[in-house]
Amino acid sequence: MNRKTLALSAVAGLLTPALAGCGGADTGSKGGAIVIATTDQFTATKDAPAPLDPAYTYDTSAWNLLRPTVQTLMIQPKGDGDPVPEAAQSCSFTDKGSERYVCKLRGGLRFADGDAITAADVKSSIERSLRINADTGVSALLNTIDTIETQGDREIVFHLKSADATFPYKLTTPVAGIVNPKNYAGDKLRDGFDVDGSGPYTFKAVVRDNTIASVTYTRNPQYRGSLDVNNDKVVIRVFADADSMAAAIEKGDVDVMARTISPDQIAKLDAGTDKHVELLELSGLEIRYLAFNTKAATVESKAVRQAMAQVIDRAALVAKVYNTQAKPLYSLVPASLTGHINSFFNKYGDPSTAKAKALLTQAGITAPVKLTLHYTTDHYGSATKQEFETLRKQLNDSGLFDVTIQGHPWATFRPAEQKGAYDVWGMGWFPDFPDADNFVAPFLDKHNFLGSPYSNTRIQNKLIPESRREADRLNASKPLDEIQDTVAEDIPVLPLWQGKEYIAARDDITGVAYAINSSSVLQVWELGRGVSDG
Incomplete structure (x- = not known):
């Protein structure tokens, strides 16, 4: 077993100068689905019936389920650094006071079902989050927005109430995600575990007793964005506890172990002799x-x-x-x-x-x-x-x-x-x-x-x-x-x-160094399948 320790700045130094290309290109692994283990629990209850609605959820683990499917105008890069365009072709402040922010959409954007995406869809999605104003407080991320206007089908103009230099970061979060108005009502939350969008993957959950047992992500052929997608399918399996999750990666039943690895397991992986599992530590x-x-x-x-x-x-x-x-x-x-x-x-x-x-x-x-x-x-x-x-x-x-x-x-x-x-x-x-x-x-x-x-x-x-x-x-x-x-x-x-951040993976999985960024975002599209050292 090998252990690698990476500072975020070191990861950023390994990045290519820009994220380029069309994520819809056929660049992914042709092996089986990459299986990721987690102990995060996702349950719909009477008090929280819409745990995966972008206008409601304000939790990193749920956001990690949304990000591969719900596309945003901007996205955080692999390591450190300022946000870069994702659904947008370009975004920038157009005034010196950081109060007017303009984004132009990429051409040919579509939801996974084939519906075209326009600037009006972006406007309605973000205004929906503000209108619903869920009790989780997530809409507060957008509280510097005064008005949103569209100019044609591809340009969105955000007029802010006050200067907000952090606004590009806020457009990377799922609460600002682009959703299809035919699936997401403008004035109420979408209950249950259905998720639709225009991101690099489609989403399908297996649910038992109102709790997610697993999620399957399948590459979305309609995807147009900045991400290079290195696999065709990812499955996230939910485990009851860290011990059963660790046993699964040791047996090879899962490829990657994410949240949450226990302190004892980290110490064991660090000192272990399993040459087929690698522990990665990031600040x-x-x-x-x-x-x-x-x-x-x-x-x-x-x-x-x-x-x-x-x-x-x-x-x-x-x-x-x-x-x-x-x-x-x-x-x-x-x-x-x-x-x-x-x-x-x-x-x-x-x-x-x-x-x-x-x-x-x-x-x-x-x-x-x-x-x-x-x-x-x-x-x-x-x-x-x-x-x-x-x-x-x-x-x-x-x-x-x-x-x-x-x-x-x-x-x-x-x-x-x-x-x-x-x-x-x-x-x-x-x-x-x-x-x-x-x-x-x-x-x-x-x-x-x-x-x-x-x-x-x-x-x-x-x-x-x-x-x-x-x-x-x-x-x-x-x-x-x-x-x-x-x-x-x-x-x-x-x-x-x-x-610190920890992720463990079997040695035939590539892209693990980029699988978690500085904001604890699980970037499943970075993972691929290579050749085992064994």
């Missing part, structure tokens, strides 16, 4: 954090939240649960992104029970503070339970807290936290795009995706818009610094750690 932008219902009686006082920040030992948590596969995080913005500062460490320093006790005493709060920490049992991997057991022990050992923990399946956990059912809960964040804005606005802007009651008008009305005016992201540091320092003071969320 990642995944973060984990605790979120707070700041109106709940137990944590309404920021002194309680500050005391938790003062007690929790991130380094010990990471060492016990994740070893070298993660590192402590002291801001919402990951350490590897432009704009990051260690606001939490600057304010709280090393863990201290004495300082935490003083915070509670000054606020007139009697210890121990009784809390329940909620977490999801089946969305972020099997180590999540151990992580919350460790957090419970750290907080309770201080004598300042009386903490219990409670796990829930994602299908009930996510709707419950959005409705304010939990006072404190654990979440992960995989970026929509690799910019500090995407680690700030989704948590703190109006209609944030957590449904958090925390609202800071200075952040919303001044600092976020000010940071978006800067096309050179280095120049956005002043408002971003203030936002991060404010979060460390008020603690609507408490960052815990930043993770």
Whole structure:
């Protein structure tokens, strides 16, 4: 077994200067379907009956199911770098103030069923997401749009409410995906697991008990876009747990193992002797954090939240649960992104029970503070339970807290936290795009995706818009610094750690280095089948 470690910048350095060509060309592997294993669960429930509608879903794992089929105007490149045109032939700001953005569609674009795609379809798709305004908060990604106009069949003009240098990135996300109005009603969500679009693949799900068992992607002969497609068929199989997923790749029943490989399995693969399986490690932008219902009686006082920040030992948590596969995080913005500062460490320093006790005493709060920490049992991997057991022990050992923990399946956990059912809960964040804005606005802007009651008008009305005016992201540091320092003071969320990306593949699979990009996007079109070393 070989292990490769790639920094994102190193991957980007391997890229060709441009993504060119027509993805409909016959360039794919002629071998069998490439089978990808995942433990991500996709369930339709009464509270979330449309888990794969682009206007609804705001979750990396579901987005990864959508991206091969739902085409977007722009797309993120293989590694690092600015977005490049996908369904669009070209896109650019046409003013100095980053408030007018114009895209011209490629010629000959069609949905998989053969229907021609026009600028009006793009306009209606994006306006649909804004009109539905789903309670997941995903439409907030498009909230700088004022109006959309079309000029002929191929040109779309976006007029923005305010400058937004990150807008090209937002057009890479599925909420801005192009959907056929005959399949997606303009004023309501599409329930179930049907997905249609104009991307490089068609989509077909096998569903059991309202849960996806597998998805088959078959190359779409109608596809016209920037992607080179290196296979004819991909199957994503959903496994109940990481152990059964690992057993499948060892037997050769699957070709690629993606989310979520457990820490123990990563260590085993790293030290193993199976020469036919390769583990790839990339520096990642995944973060984990605790979120707070700041109106709940137990944590309404920021002194309680500050005391938790003062007690929790991130380094010990990471060492016990994740070893070298993660590192402590002291801001919402990951350490590897432009704009990051260690606001939490600057304010709280090393863990201290004495300082935490003083915070509670000054606020007139009697210890121990009784809390329940909620977490999801089946969305972020099997180590999540151990992580919350460790957090419970750290907080309770201080004598300042009386903490219990409670796990829930994602299908009930996510709707419950959005409705304010939990006072404190654990979440992960995989970026929509690799910019500090995407680690700030989704948590703190109006209609944030957590449904958090925390609202800071200075952040919303001044600092976020000010940071978006800067096309050179280095120049956005002043408002971003203030936002991060404010979060460390008020603690609507408490960052815990930043993770790495891992993917494992059998040695006859090519393109694995490009299969996950800097925003945790699973790029199935990059995978091909070669020759085994064995």
